[in-house]
Amino acid sequence: MLRDDIASxxxxxxxSRRLFLTAGAAVGGGLLLSVSLPGLADQPRGFAPxxxxxxxxxxxxxxxxxxxxxxxxxxxxxxxxxxxxxxxPLSAVVLEAAPADDKLYxxxxxxxxxxxxxxxxxxxxxxxxxxxxxxxxxxIAAAAENWKVDPSSCHADQGVVIHGASGKKLGYGxxxxxxxxxxxxxxxxxxxxxPRDFKLIGKSVRRLDSPSKVNGTAIFGIDAxxxxxxxxxxxxxxxxxxxxxxxxxxxxKQVKGxxxxxxxxxxxxxxxxxxGAARKGLAALEIEWQPAPGGTASSDTLISELDTASKSAxxxxxxxxxxxxxxxxxxxxxxxxxxxxxxxxxxxxxxxCTAHVQKDRCDVWVGTQVMxxxxxxxxxxxxxxxEKVEVHNHVLGGGFGGRLDTDAIKFAVSVAKQVDxxxxxxxxxxxxxxxxFYRPYYYDRLKAGLDASGKPVAWTHxxxxxxILARWAPPAFKNGIDSDAVEGAEGPYAIDxxxxxxVRHEPPAGFGTGWWRGVGMTHNAFMVEGFIDELAHEAKQDxxxxxxxxxxxxxxxxxxxNLVADKAGWGQxxxxxxxxxVSVLFGFGSYVAQIAEVTVxxxxxxxxxxxxxxxxxxxIVNPDTVKAQVEGGTIFGLTAALYGDITxxxxxxxxxNFDTYQMLRIDExxxxxxxxxxxxxxxxxxxxxxxxxxxxxxxNAVFAATGKRLRKLPIATATLKTALNPSAxxxxxx
Numbered sequence: 001m002l003r004d005d006i007a008s009x010x011x012x013x014x015x016s017r018r019l020f021l022t023a024g025a026a027v028g029g030g031l032l033l034s035v036s037l038p039g040l041a042d043q044p045r046g047f048a049p050x051x052x053x054x055x056x057x058x059x060x061x062x063x064x065x066x067x068x069x070x071x072x073x074x075x076x077x078x079x080x081x082x083x084x085x086x087x088x089p090l091s092a093v094v095l096e097a098a099p100a101d102d103k104l105y106x107x108x109x110x111x112x113x114x115x116x117x118x119x120x121x122x123x124x125x126x127x128x129x130x131x132x133x134x135x136x137x138x139x140i141a142a143a144a145e146n147w148k149v150d151p152s153s154c155h156a157d158q159g160v161v162i163h164g165a166s167g168k169k170l171g172y173g174x175x176x177x178x179x180x181x182x183x184x185x186x187x188x189x190x191x192x193x194x195p196r197d198f199k200l201i202g203k204s205v206r207r208l209d210s211p212s213k214v215n216g217t218a219i220f221g222i223d224a225x226x227x228x229x230x231x232x233x234x235x236x237x238x239x240x241x242x243x244x245x246x247x248x249x250x251x252x253k254q255v256k257g258x259x260x261x262x263x264x265x266x267x268x269x270x271x272x273x274x275x276g277a278a279r280k281g282l283a284a285l286e287i288e289w290q291p292a293p294g295g296t297a298s299s300d301t302l303i304s305e306l307d308t309a310s311k312s313a314x315x316x317x318x319x320x321x322x323x324x325x326x327x328x329x330x331x332x333x334x335x336x337x338x339x340x341x342x343x344x345x346x347x348x349x350x351x352x353c354t355a356h357v358q359k360d361r362c363d364v365w366v367g368t369q370v371m372x373x374x375x376x377x378x379x380x381x382x383x384x385x386x387e388k389v390e391v392h393n394h395v396l397g398g399g400f401g402g403r404l405d406t407d408a409i410k411f412a413v414s415v416a417k418q419v420d421x422x423x424x425x426x427x428x429x430x431x432x433x434x435x436x437f438y439r440p441y442y443y444d445r446l447k448a449g450l451d452a453s454g455k456p457v458a459w460t461h462x463x464x465x466x467x468i469l470a471r472w473a474p475p476a477f478k479n480g481i482d483s484d485a486v487e488g489a490e491g492p493y494a495i496d497x498x499x500x501x502x503v504r505h506e507p508p509a510g511f512g513t514g515w516w517r518g519v520g521m522t523h524n525a526f527m528v529e530g531f532i533d534e535l536a537h538e539a540k541q542d543x544x545x546x547x548x549x550x551x552x553x554x555x556x557x558x559x560x561x562n563l564v565a566d567k568a569g570w571g572q573x574x575x576x577x578x579x580x581x582v583s584v585l586f587g588f589g590s591y592v593a594q595i596a597e598v599t600v601x602x603x604x605x606x607x608x609x610x611x612x613x614x615x616x617x618x619x620i621v622n623p624d625t626v627k628a629q630v631e632g633g634t635i636f637g638l639t640a641a642l643y644g645d646i647t648x649x650x651x652x653x654x655x656x657n658f659d660t661y662q663m664l665r666i667d668e669x670x671x672x673x674x675x676x677x678x679x680x681x682x683x684x685x686x687x688x689x690x691x692x693x694x695x696x697x698x699x700n701a702v703f704a705a706t707g708k709r710l711r712k713l714p715i716a717t718a719t720l721k722t723a724l725n726p727s728a729x730x731x732x733x734x
Contacts, residue, residue: 053082053131054096055139059159059173061088066098066105067124068115068369070396070403071632072687073625075209077121078128080621084200085132085193087156088172090208100371100391113372116404116515118588118685121621125683130190137185142178143170195619195680204624209395221367221394224354224424230259232415232425233278235285236267236435239651241292241510244268248286255281262415269415271423279428295651297508302648303339306443306505310337310464314501315480317463318490321497323449326458330449334538338446338527339712342646343439343516346661349397350432353412356422357382362389362413363422367396369403377406381413400636401515404472405437433661434653437514438646440466440485441507442523446531449497454539455549459495461527464503466513480504484520488692491528492557492586493550511648517636518688521587522695529583529696530711533703543582543700544570556616557586560593560677564614567675568595577601578609579704583697589684590617591677594634596670596697600705604721608638608670608698616677617684626686627674633690634672639664641695645714 054062063082069075079093098105102112109123110116136156143161144151147168154163159172195201212218237243249261252270257277262269270281327333354365355378362382368374371391379386396403412425427435442465449458463485470477481502489500507513516522536546544565551558561584565571574580578599585592597610613630620626643662647654655661699710708723 053086053135055135055172055176057173057176059088059092059171061086061093061172062096063093063128064098064105065095066107066113066371067120068097068367068371068393068396068399069209070115070367070369070399072120072629073207073622074115074120076205076207077621077625078124079208080200080205081124081128082132084198085129086136088159090200090205092159095208097393098371100375100393102372105371113370114404115369115399116401118590118687118689121683122589122685125619129192130187133190133192134185135179137190138179138182139172139175141182142175145182146170146175146178201619201621202623205622207625213395219394220349220397221354221365222349222352222397222426224365224392224394226354226356226365226422228421229354230271230273230419230421230423231275231278232262232269232271232412232419232423233275233282234267234269234411234425234427234431235282235287236431237289238434238653239289239291239295240297240508240648240653241295242266242651243290243292245288245290247288251284251286252281255284257281260419261285262418264411264414267411269411269425271415271419275426291651292508292510295508295510297511297648297651299647299649302441302507303443306441306464309503309505310443310445310462312503314462314464314503316499316501317481317483317486318498318500321458323458323460323497323499326497327447327449327460330457331452332450332538333447334450334535335445335447336531336534336711338442338444338530340439340442340523340526341644341713342441342513343640343644344433344436344646344655344661345398345400345402345516346433346658346663347396347398347400347402350429351408351427352425353408354422354424355409355412355416357413357416357419360384360388362416363392364389364409364413365392365394366409366412367394367399367403368406368409369396369399369401370406373406374409377410378413381410382417400517401519402436404515405512407435407437429658430656433655433657436646437512439516439519439522440468440513442485442527444523444527446527448531448535450535450539454535454541454546456493456495456535458497459490460499460501461489461524462501462503463489463524464505465523466506467504468513468515468519470504471512472514482520486524487520488524488528488585488587491525491532492554492584492591493532493547494553495550508651517633518587518692521585521688522637522692525583525585525587525692526695526699526713529585529693530699530709533581533696533700534709537703542571547582547584551584554586556591556677556679556681557584557593560584560591560614560616563675563677564593564595564612567614567673568597568610568612570595574704577705579701579706581697581700581702581704583693583700585689585693587692588686588688589682590615590686590689591684592616592630592689592693594690594693594697596694596701598698598701598705600702600720600724602721602724604717604719604724606642606698606702606715606717606720607668608642608701610671611638611673611694611697613672613674613690613693614677615674615686615689616679616681617686617689618679618681619683620676620679621683623676626676629686630674630690631672633688633692634694635664635669637691637694638670638698640691641698641713641715643714
C-alpha cells in the first residue's frame, strides 16, 4: 500500500549482520522502532539510525522508506521483508517516503541515501527482517506481561499475539503502547525465521504500487501541484559547453500567459501560467548561442582520440599470474577492439523539478535517486543552511541511473530564486535527450593467448573511456582506476594469467557522462562475451561447451548456463538466416545466462524473436518482480543494442526525440522466457543484469546467423546487408 557503483556490498566490505534497535513511544501513541545500521562512525556505537517502523494503535505498520520506487518493485519487496518477520499481512504495511537524511536513511551498502546499483534488497535484506523480528518480540513480550505468562508460550500470527495454552488473543494495535515501554531485545537474541517457515518471501505477490499507477492516482515528480504554481520551459545551449549570447524576448513576452523570462548560465527559461504558454513563449524567443572555444567536436574525432588513448598502457586494475609471459608462449594469440557508443537514459518521465524558494527556506518536489544530494544542491544554489531545505520525493517515471544526477534540480531552484511562488520546470524530450549525462563511449582492446587445445592461458583487457566515479564520487577514483569501468572485465571465467588495465579519456568539457542501468558491467559483458565467442570460434568449439570448460570454478555460473542451454534447446538446428547466441554474466551479486534467437533478413534487418534467461539471484523475495525486472532489463538492453547511439556533429548532439533516438516498438519485442534458480544464497541484485547480458547474446546470435562478427553497437543494418552470404554453416546450433 502506497500512502542500482557505486559499489557493490562486497566492494564496500560486506554488510555487517550487527544491528542495533531502539524502541519508544510514537507521537500520538504507538510503537516507534528505530533500526540502526553500520555506516557512520561519528554516531553512538559507530552507527546511525537508518530506517523506522511505526506501528499505530490501529495496527497499521508504517515503513518509513529510504529507497525510492522507479519501477523496480522496491515498494513491494521492502514491505515484504518487514511483514514476513513481523507476522502481519502485507496489506497491513504502508509506506512513507523518508526525508533526505544520510545519517538516518543511508543505504548501508553504499554509505549514503541512494537507490542504485541494484542494492535495495541486498542492502536491506537482513536489517529490515531483524527490525520486523525485534518488533514482533516486543509485541509478544507486551502481551505476555499483560497475561502474566512466559513469552515463549505465545506466538504471533496475522498481526495478533496468541497464547497457545489459553487461546487468548490481542491485536498489535492494543499492545503498541505497552511494547513501547519495554527494553529492546539484545541484537544477539533476535532470531530470524527459518526460510522453510516463510509465508511471504519467495512467493509472487501483486505489486502494491500498481493500482495507483493504473488508476492515475500515483504522484510522480512531474505531477506535483501547488497553489499559485507557475510553469517553466527551458532551452539550453545546443552546443557542448556553449553559453547564452544575444537574447530578444520581445515576442515571447507578448504570448498570453507568459510572466517572466529568466536567464541562466548557458540557458534561458520562460515562466508562464501553464506549460502551453511557456512552450509557446520559448519558441518565440530569438536566441543567439555562443559556442565554447573549440566547441566543434564530432563523434569521429572523439573515437579517433579514444583509439589513440587506448594504445597506451593504463592503470592496472587487476593482475594475476604473468599475462605477458603466458601470451608470448601461447600457441595462438588473438586480439580484437570492441566499441560501445554514448547512450542517453530516455525515461518516459522527462527531467522535471518543482521548487519554491522563500527568504528562510526552500522546498523541492522531485523524483530523484539521491535525496540528500538533491537537498545539498538546493542549499548550494540558494545559500540557505541545509536544514532549511526540504526535498519531497515522489515516484520516479523511470530512473536507469539518470536521476542519480541533480542538474534538473539545480536549474529549477535557480529559476525559483527569481520567481515569486512555486515554479515547475519541465524539460522537453529534446532538451532531456540532448543535455543528459550519457553512458560513456568505451573503446576496449582485448587479447587472449590460446594453448594448442584452444583454451585461453592469458587474457588482457584494456578499458578506455570516461570515468564517472571521478566526477560523481571523487574519493572512489583511486590510483587512476575507475572500479566501475573495469567491473566484470574478465567475466566469470577462470584464467590463470590476467591483466586488466584502465585508460581514462574524457570527452570535451560540458559533455557529461553518468550512470546508465549497469554502466561498467553493461559494456564489459558485451566486450567479454563477444570476445569469448570469438575464441570459441577460433578453437572450433561450440560456444556453450567452450564456456562450460572455463566455469569449473564458478558452479553457480555454470548452473545457469546449463539451465538456459537446456530450456532454449541449444544444439537444435536453426533455419538459414537464423541463429542462437549465448552470454553469461556475474554482476550485482547475481548470475545470469541468456540465449537470444534472431533472424536476419536479406536487407540485414535483425529481429530478435526469442530470449531465454536463467537467473540465480540468491534468495528471491518476489519471483514475479524478478521476472519483470529481467524482462524490462532485457528490453532496455535490446533497445540499446539495436538502436542506441548518441552522436556529436559540430559540437551538437544529433539525436533529439524518439524519431532520432529510437525505442524498441511493441511489435519488435521478442518472446521472453525467464527461469529462476531456487537458491539459499544471500540475495543478489536484479535491476541491471538483464540489461548487461542481452547485447552480447544478440550479436553472437547474429554471427551464428550470418557469419558476420559485430564488435560495435548499435547493430548496423547496412553493415550486415553487405556481409550476407547464406550458406549451410548459417544454420548451426549457435
